[in-house]
Amino acid sequence: MSTQTKRAAPPHQVPSCPSPSPALGYKTELPRTPLRRLEDEEARQEQRAAGLERSCSLCRQMELTRKMPMAPPANGRKRKCPPSGLGDLHDDMLERILARLPPASFFRLRAVSRRWRAAAASPTFLDACSRVPSRDPWFLMLSESDRPSTAVAFDAADCSWNHCRAAPRSMPVAASGGLVLYRAPATGGLTVANPLTGASRELPPPPQGGEELHAIAMYGAPYRVALFTGELPDLSMAVFDSSKNSWEGPVLLARKSEDSSPDASAQGGGGGDDTVYFLSKSGDVVATNMQRSASKQYSSVVVPSSERGEVVAYFLSHSGNVVACDTGCRTFAELPRILPVYFEYSIDVVACDGAAYAVVLSEYLDTASLRVWEFADGAWRQVAAMPPAMSHGFCGTKADINCVGHGDRVMVCVSSGEANGCFMCDVSSNQWEELPKYINGDGEANEFLAAFSFEPRVEITV
Amino acid sequence: MAAEKGEKGAAAKEVAGERMVTLESSDGEEFHMSEAAAQLSTLLRHVIEGGGIDNGIPLPKVAARTLEKVIMYCEKHAKAAAKSDSDPSAAAGSSSDNTAAASEDLEKWDRKLVNGLSQDALFDLIVAADYLVIDGLLDATCRKVADMMKGKTPDEIRKIFNILNDFTKEEEEEMRREYAWAFDD
Numbered sequence: 001m002s003t004q005t006k007r008a009a010p011p012h013q014v015p016s017c018p019s020p021s022p023a024l025g026y027k028t029e030l031p032r033t034p035l036r037r038l039e040d041e042e043a044r045q046e047q048r049a050a051g052l053e054r055s056c057s058l059c060r061q062m063e064l065t066r067k068m069p070m071a072p073p074a075n076g077r078k079r080k081c082p083p084s085g086l087g088d089l090h091d092d093m094l095e096r097i098l099a100r101l102p103p104a105s106f107f108r109l110r111a112v113s114r115r116w117r118a119a120a121a122s123p124t125f126l127d128a129c130s131r132v133p134s135r136d137p138w139f140l141m142l143s144e145s146d147r148p149s150t151a152v153a154f155d156a157a158d159c160s161w162n163h164c165r166a167a168p169r170s171m172p173v174a175a176s177g178g179l180v181l182y183r184a185p186a187t188g189g190l191t192v193a194n195p196l197t198g199a200s201r202e203l204p205p206p207p208q209g210g211e212e213l214h215a216i217a218m219y220g221a222p223y224r225v226a227l228f229t230g231e232l233p234d235l236s237m238a239v240f241d242s243s244k245n246s247w248e249g250p251v252l253l254a255r256k257s258e259d260s261s262p263d264a265s266a267q268g269g270g271g272g273d274d275t276v277y278f279l280s281k282s283g284d285v286v287a288t289n290m291q292r293s294a295s296k297q298y299s300s301v302v303v304p305s306s307e308r309g310e311v312v313a314y315f316l317s318h319s320g321n322v323v324a325c326d327t328g329c330r331t332f333a334e335l336p337r338i339l340p341v342y343f344e345y346s347i348d349v350v351a352c353d354g355a356a357y358a359v360v361l362s363e364y365l366d367t368a369s370l371r372v373w374e375f376a377d378g379a380w381r382q383v384a385a386m387p388p389a390m391s392h393g394f395c396g397t398k399a400d401i402n403c404v405g406h407g408d409r410v411m412v413c414v415s416s417g418e419a420n421g422c423f424m425c426d427v428s429s430n431q432w433e434e435l436p437k438y439i440n441g442d443g444e445a446n447e448f449l450a451a452f453s454f455e456p457r458v459e460i461t462v
Numbered sequence: 463m464a465a466e467k468g469e470k471g472a473a474a475k476e477v478a479g480e481r482m483v484t485l486e487s488s489d490g491e492e493f494h495m496s497e498a499a500a501q502l503s504t505l506l507r508h509v510i511e512g513g514g515i516d517n518g519i520p521l522p523k524v525a526a527r528t529l530e531k532v533i534m535y536c537e538k539h540a541k542a543a544a545k546s547d548s549d550p551s552a553a554a555g556s557s558s559d560n561t562a563a564a565s566e567d568l569e570k571w572d573r574k575l576v577n578g579l580s581q582d583a584l585f586d587l588i589v590a591a592d593y594l595v596i597d598g599l600l601d602a603t604c605r606k607v608a609d610m611m612k613g614k615t616p617d618e619i620r621k622i623f624n625i626l627n628d629f630t631k632e633e634e635e636e637m638r639r640e641y642a643w644a645f646d647d
Contacts, residue, residue: 088585089585089588092592093588093592093604096600096601096604097604097607097608097611098608100604100605100608101608101611101612102612104644104645105608105611105612105613105614107640107641107644107645108615108616108641108645109611109614109616109619110637111616111629111634111637111638111641112616112619112620112625112627113620113625113626113627113628113629114628114629116625117637160645162644162645163643163644163645164644
């Protein structure tokens with residue numbers, strides 16, 4: 001092996017224990033080579049040689065320090081080092097590897113040695129993290145109980161619960177990449193935060209349109225925040241560009257030409273009508289108010305549009321119609337209803353695998369069903385359905401569903417006065433699983449209303 | 463497919479219309495590699511462009527068994543790139559399913575390559591990929607090491623990689639507390 005050959009070469013002198021404190025990290029001792037260039041080949045060879053020298057001095061230190069991972073070497077083994085292995089990788093390599101670990105792992109492994117802890121804090125490490133194309137998401141959970149200081153996130157890859165930092169006096173309203181957008185209900189102020197690191201920034205106040213806020217969307221990198229205001233058919237959009245740190249708009253959105261508006265009015269819903277009256281199965285006249293719970297009042301989902309950097313934002317109108325707004329073309333369209341309005345149901349939209357879906361909880365006869373619908377070619381098509389045994393428990397509970405999608409999975413939070421549960425659905429395989437309960441500090445299981453998915457990225461700044 | 467022995471001094475010869483380069487491992491073995499595959503290594507690309515490779519390229523830092531794996535990787539990826547370049551439907555962007563499936567197959571192949579290696583062989587492959595500047599191979603090997611580290615305690619990591627614990631007991635305790643707040647129940 002080439003490296004062993006190098007080590008066997010006699011001439012290098014084992015340096016004496018370098019300083020009073022034996023526990024100095026490698027980083028502070030060795031000349032730090034910049035990210036490799038070919039011309040620096042010589043420098044790298046030197047660094048590697050120095051790294052091997054370090055191993056030798058380590059052997060001597062092992063005799064001096066009490067913390068020895070193995071028994072003191074017998075006579076004559078002073079100059080021999082443990083065989084070269086993955087522990088001898090130089091810093092760039094170590095950082096590349098640490099960057100590939102899920103957050104739980106690399107936070108924990110900072111405790112391996114001082115060198116590893118220093119590596120996990122270096123700017124080149126953050127650089128390596130930013131080059132990891134995607135990470136398994138965490139789901140920031142929203143619960144009714146007001147515990148603003150400690151937020152809980154579900155790590156889907158690990159199937160475990162983690163704590164993260166939340167913005168005070170605010171509610172999460174959108175999430176994109178590694179950031180979560182919070183809105184203070186009292187003032188309407190917006191804050192962007194990285195839940196993993198706790199870094200946060202308040203956004204400048206949006207342009208006052210005096211109009212009612214319909215939905216909020218966050219997308220892109222560097223991130224942008226879009227506010228949709230007004231009442232159908234007069235929708236406006238204002239966009240905050242983080243790279244410019246300024247708001248643009250509000251601009252009026254044009255209705256897209258192939259809109260199915262006749263369908264909407266025939267249902268009696270129509271845009272802008274909060275209350276819909278219909279005849280229920282038993283012959284009573286009932287009203288349904290599709291006012292969404294405060295937690296998901298302004299929620300929307302975004303999917304990339306044909307125009308680079310722009311998206312189509314989907315959200316629910318007050319009457320339960322799905323509305324799609326194209327930020328690039330500045331148009332909007334109302335999608336046809338999935339179910340006739342007289343079915344009692346709760347509906348939410350999710351983005352999954354770059355496409356938008358609607359998740360509908362409906363009741364029919366004595367059973368409840370939870371189905372996932374895709375809008376394609378002008379019509380809704382069912383793509384997944386919760387096993388009836390699972391959804392049956394929600395029959396008659398008038399449950400509210402709040403959903404979030406990431407990759408090819410959708411998390412559905414079902415909440416009502418009586419029944420509560422969070423489920424994960426793999427849309428492509430139609431596999432459903434209930435999440436393990438989260439037991440809080442008081443020994444009670446938290447009841448979650450909704451969730452926001454984000455990639456846990458330590459390197460994303462606000 | 464590329465590890466054939468060839469004659470010395472006939473480095474940049476053509477084989478079936480494809481230009482080949484000769485590489486010499488640290489232990490004196492000769493290997494042949496298509497130029498297209500060699501382009502995946504930034505180091506080799508510069509050496510080839512600089513000319514003067516008629517007598518082969520010596521690689522004193524890379525042993526034969528490691529070089530063999532490196533060449534396997536480069537040839538596989540060069541072929542895959544050539545295939546997707548020449549595929550007209552891929553150019554038109556219509557068969558995104560095909561390209562997605564192809565890249566998934568390639569990823570599987572990469573994983574299989576690194577999974578079969580001992581810790582020593584993996585280390586040597588990382589060092590070689592770093593030296594030859596082959597980004598994709600470096601990524602695949604580092605991902606493998608990261609997989610080996612996932613879910614392990616610091617103590618287990620120290621045992622596997624032979625690392626000395628240079629923290630004081632107090633510092634260890636503090637880091638354990640920080641971690642426990644975030645990640646344990």
